[in-house]
Amino acid sequence: MSTPVTESAPIPARPLPATYRSTKVRRQRVRAAWYFLAPMLVTLAMVAGWPLLRTFYFSLTDASLSDLSDTLFIGLENYLVYDDGRWFGVLADPIWWRAVWNTVYFSVVSVSLEVVFGVVVALILNAEFKGRTLVRAAVLIPWAIPTIVSAQMWAWMLNDQFGIINHLLMGVGLIDSPIAWTADARYSMWAVIMVDVWKTTPFVALLVLAALQMLPKDCYEAAEVDGIHPVKVFFRVTLPLITPALMVAVIFRLLDALRVFDVIYVLTSNSTSTMSMSIYARQQLVEFQDVGYGSAASTLLFLIIALATIAYLYLGRKQLQLGGE
Known part of the structure; x- marks a missing residue:
């Protein structure tokens, strides 16, 4: 079977x-x-x-603006070369290092002020009050004006002969005689910083305001019920939550500040007291017609901006990881 x-x-x-x-x-x-x-x-x-x-x-040639076709390869001589007991090149030029210092100083101070003022303005615009929409539109006006136009406008107002700034300060008794804000080395850098802060603070405020609009309301309601002081709420709740938006604002503003050209050139031209790296490169390229030397300065400017960006993004990522833990 x-x-x-x-x-x-x-x-x-x-x-x-x-x-x-x-x-x-x-x-x-x-x-x-x-x-x-x-x-x-x-x-x-x-x-x-x-x-x-x-x-x-x-940057590796001796190219001239008069004839770019007739060039000779010279290696790194535009950057640094030792000849006849002396160092030559961009890296041996004290004016270049002064331009680097001016650019870094301008970037750090202006971006720091813009972040502080931008957060303050954003907190004000985020509050409920009558006419808030009109105020928001008015705050964006400086940012909407082209940089060349706003720089020339401030150049007229800061003029030591007919500028309204000196007229107002003398009218209230703060100064006794007109000040050459853009010609005097003691004030020219701060005048440039003031104009840049006035111009770009609305950009930072706009990004921070967008982040504030996305914050959950229950956190603030709980803090209000617990009776926590508003300042403590800002540093413990609001600031950590808007940190990603602040990082975006800072990196954009830092890139713009490190390659600043127009606002400084319009206000102070080629003055060494405010000369930035971009103005230095432009002077070598256009006025001195030395394309090789100017290209070397431009390449160094690009490397500095790239390194600053990479360092900031790396440190920002580490900060966010530590905050997440």
């Missing part, structure tokens, strides 16, 4: 581990992100990459 053959039930497929599924989804998202970024990266390489490489090439 034969034993009947019974069909065995199919073995159910084992589900894939959650970690595998999440890794696969993550890879698909990364691949899709690169597909969307590809057109922008190609365009950026054509618009910015090629001029950057050409600038670096010129």
Whole structure:
């Protein structure tokens, strides 16, 4: 008697581990992100990459603005070279290092003031009061004005002969005689910083205000019920929550400040007391027509900005990780 053959039930497929599924989804998202970024990266390489490489090439030559076709490769001599007992090149030029110091000083002071004033303005605009919409629109006016226009406007107001700033200060008795705000080395840098802060504080305020609008209301309601002081609430609740927006504002403003040109050039031209790295490079390229030397200065400017950006992003990421823990 034969034993009947019974069909065995199919073995159910084992589900894939959650970690595998999440890794696969993550890879698909990364691949899709690169597909969307590809057109922008190609365009950026054509618009910015090629001029950057050409600038670096010129920095290794003795190119002149009068004839760019007749150039001789000289290596790193535009950067630094020792000849006949002396150092030559951009890195040996004291005016360049003065421009570096001016740029760093301008960037640190102006961005710091803009962050402080921007947060204060954003907190005011975030409060409920009559006419808030009109005030918000008015605050954005300095940022909407082109930099060249606002710099020239302030140059007239800061003029020592007919400027309204001296007229007002003398009218209230704060000064006895007109001050050459943009010509005197004691005041010119602070005059430039004041104009830049007036111009770009609304940008920081706008980003911080957007972050404030996204904050959850229950945290503040709980703090109000517990009777916590508003200042303590700001430093313990509000400031940590708006830190990502502040980081974005600072990095954008820091990039702009490190490559500042227009506001300083309009107000003080080529004065060494306020000369930035961009103005130094422009002076070598245009006025002295030394394309190789000016390209070396421009390349160093790019490297300084890149290093500052990388350092800031690295430190900011570490700060966020520590805050998350």
